Amino acid sequence: MPASARRGPSMADVAREAGVSGQTVSRVANGKTNVDDATRERVLAAMRRVGYRPNSAARALRNGKFRSIGVIISALPTFGNSRTLDAIAAAVVAEGFSIILMPVTRPTQGEVTGAFGKLNEQSVDGVVILIEQHQLDQSEIELPHGLPVVVIDSSARYDYPVVDTDQADGAAQATRHLLDLGHRTVWHIAGPPQSYAAERRRKSWQATLEGAGREVPPVSTGDWTPESGYRAGQRLAADPAVTAVFAANDQMALGLLRALHEAGRSVPGEVSVVGFDDMDESACFWPPLTTIRQSFEAVGRHAVAALLAEIAADVEAGAPVTVPTELVVRASTAPPPE
Amino acid sequence: MPASARRGPSMADVAREAGVSGQTVSRVANGKTNVDDATRERVLAAMRRVGYRPNSAARALRNGKFRSIGVIISALPTFGNSRTLDAIAAAVVAEGFSIILMPVTRPTQGEVTGAFGKLNEQSVDGVVILIEQHQLDQSEIELPHGLPVVVIDSSARYDYPVVDTDQADGAAQATRHLLDLGHRTVWHIAGPPQSYAAERRRKSWQATLEGAGREVPPVSTGDWTPESGYRAGQRLAADPAVTAVFAANDQMALGLLRALHEAGRSVPGEVSVVGFDDMDESACFWPPLTTIRQSFEAVGRHAVAALLAEIAADVEAGAPVTVPTELVVRASTAPPPE
């Protein structure tokens, strides 16, 4: 039996089975109150008997909306993004919406606009944009039909609601922690310059140092990967003045640790290291990594909440939501040598 | 202007603008050949002018299908799953389909059946199941309407097409590598018993040992997390007979490394370690981890290819697809002490 021939039973089938009109079936399916209890029971029984499932394509056509939200995402397998996506997905399905994934390979205007358009075709109710690259200037995104949008990013440039981790506070905590341990200053391995998160962390690290009247060492720039942290780490490990490093994420911190080990510099005896993210693995790095924990779960939840509010109420962007971070002290930080 | 009032322009609008019938617009939109070139141009120009986008809800209603495929996934943020999902998503959008995500919190019959039902409502063309738990016996999954399905798993129990990494060969390679280095035997930290992948790897490790006439040490069982590897590692580190360990994934290998470091046993001087997966981080573990690389990307691609074939041709399950693995030798393995 070819699968293509199959269509599920429709309301009309249920109506016939229950001896009522299609409209009454619709009312029951939508939980309307103005249906006699006996009738409702009869309809529900008929639904069960014929195996009725509502057809959301028809619903979408009728109502203009699909009870679904789109997620435009780049770099899905990234630790933070996959975590955030998971949180978004969980929150979305909990609300009875479904989620349409639109991966973009590179976060260019064209790709994002195209993804937007495709989502619009799909009659989504709203869109979450999860692309950390501030090349995406708001002015350039054409949003087709007043579709509600939430951006997960720290940029202040968007008109849309914005949700993100408190990058600045996290970086400040990391830097202060090292200063408090007695280090004269703190080196930094930054994330890629296109990343708003990376930029925020770098600026906050710098501001914290300046606020404490410390020298600001030159920045190494990586691209979030362990390899880039390793390369930056090789340079830092060769400099005996370096006693404390704040890496902009845990993966680069891992690369740094490797470089330090290879150079024979003990951690935290000679050099202290702080990361950012608190990956599952970080507690088992060698040594276990002191880091800034961020709650991707909370970011995802807040993003969905903001989006659903926008959808329900037609409200404009509220104040940006900022999710706090937490310093997790493990074994990779200690006071400087003598 | 309330967003709710907005609907995009429809074929009728384009038709009016271009002075043709709606049907002709439809023909142009679908690239049918029997349209005069001049007319086609006129229609395309009109589409551009009014900003027409096809409404896929209407298409889905008309055609019964949505050009979308659903993905039922548990444990999304897992390294392997997020990688695989990314590959699936990329392959799916490349074919012009879109992808509906259905996360399930726990891989129980009920949850999966529910997700299936929801996807069916959405008129998806096919479903990929990405849930590594073989509690999901095929007999228990009710698949509503002959919907094409592909399962990513090594279980032989399914009737559906199955795609997975060649777990057995990978584990054999890992074990043989350690044996070839001269180790008398190889200890194993296994994944959770509900996982088919874990079971395959364990069996293959055991078979390889037995095939070589070696003693099979007792198995430690973890749950894929670094912490579980750490706990298992503490026991192994205390046993001086242990000179080689194959961990069923890189994260547990990382935990093991930590336990070994804490116990003061040098790697690979006293103990050799092999992982499985080749995470991005593994090259920067200390020491850099010898591991089995698996191509989640290939798994995702093959799964989509199989699914689309099923959809297009109404064919039944072909032979299971097995994706080869590759041993990546780094610095965590060496011959045993003296």
Added chain:
DNA sequence: CGTGCTGATGTTAACGTCAACATGGACGAC
């Protein structure tokens, strides 16, 4: 015992698209 109201249920039409059939003009063959 009519009038007006309430609440359950039925009827109609429309959402946007496209398959199927209908129309009508151009052109070649006899």
Added chain:
DNA sequence: GTCGTCCATGTTGACGTTAACATCAGCACG
């Protein structure tokens, strides 16, 4: 010149659902 054929284009209806309106029975009130 007449017929048949082919091709571009138009018309109609249906996919499944639901808002809006219509109907009708029951019931309270003057």
